[in-house]
Amino acid sequence: GAVVSQHPSWVICKSGTSVKIECRSLDFQATTMFWYRQFPKQSLMLMATSNEGSKATYEQGVEKDKFLINHASLTLSTLTVTSAHPEDSSFYICSAPRDSLLQYFGPGTRLLVL
């Protein structure tokens, strides 16, 4: 069964609105979670590392004020796309390490900004 969940699975919103995506580890605790973005026919690109109880670490080129990450508990990380625009339309996926090196991915969230 799934070990990492994401919600919502689909989002369609108007340009300028903010969208929050949740990532939950279902039967284990994750002090670290990862957020990725995947554009059509491209690979997953790491956006940021979410750290429980501290600030997220963002990859180069990812705007931290645009993509707000909160890791408030050991089972939940949220990604908020603020003032979303059409170019933010993408497939957002989170992952969490359950064992020492294995990553489990959430089912992803498809965001379409009109």
Added chain:
Amino acid sequence: RKEVEQDPGPFNVPEGATVAFNCTYSNSASQSFFWYRQDCRKEPKLLMSVYSSGNEDGRFTAQLNRASQYISLLIRDSKLSDSATYLCVVNRRNNDMRFGAGTRLTVKP
């Protein structure tokens, strides 16, 4: 140059064929290596880890050559259900994973 590079594909093969995918990585400090499978519009799922000694899981065989910084995946007796995109994944450290662009495989009847 990308940190993880793969054959771009697509690979179109008949059922029963043997197909091999290659992957190279540039960071010599990389610690662990994986092949993931991603179906269209789905999240990646772990196919297998890759060890220096080589490892096999049914019809799938993975090899790692640390000296050449090269990873391979061999699929024997391809099935229609093997059609997917195969991602080469390198773990640098502390679960910092880098993905290849993926190789698309289509197995045809």
